[in-house]
Amino acid sequence: MEGVGWFATIVIGILAGFIAEKVMSRSHGLITNLIVGLVGALLGGWLAGVLGIAFHGWWASLLVSSVGAIVLLFLLGIFRGRPSA
Template identity: 60%
Template sequence: MSGVGFLGAIIIGILAGWLAEKIMKRNHGLVTNLVVGLVGSLLGALVAGLLGINFGGWIGSLVVSTAGAVLLLFLWGLVKRRA
């Protein structure tokens, strides 16, 4: 999330977590959405970097963060099913 700043990263994290929650049909709180969004943004940035996808600004960061958060929730669901 280059160029959005600390506060922007938090806002994008909350939005990405909320969008991922809606996409995956889950029900979490604000803090969980923030954590899922921020961790998802790291995961999304890693995957985007490995695929050679360049992103920047608010929109690009939100898209990549949301995709990473959806991937995180999907993987978490797989882990919870096995346990």
């Protein structure tokens, strides 16, 4: 995530995990939301790079992280046999 610092990265991770949790109708705690959001940020950043989408700044990082976290929860749901939203 370019254009944001470490503290903003943590806040974005928590928010992205929270957004993904609500979109996918799941129930997690704060730490799980942070982990899902940060891993989702890596996944979302990778997907954006593959698709040739450049993003910079707080809002774009939140959007990419949230999409990545949603994809992550969707994929985990498929592998665990849990129905998606």
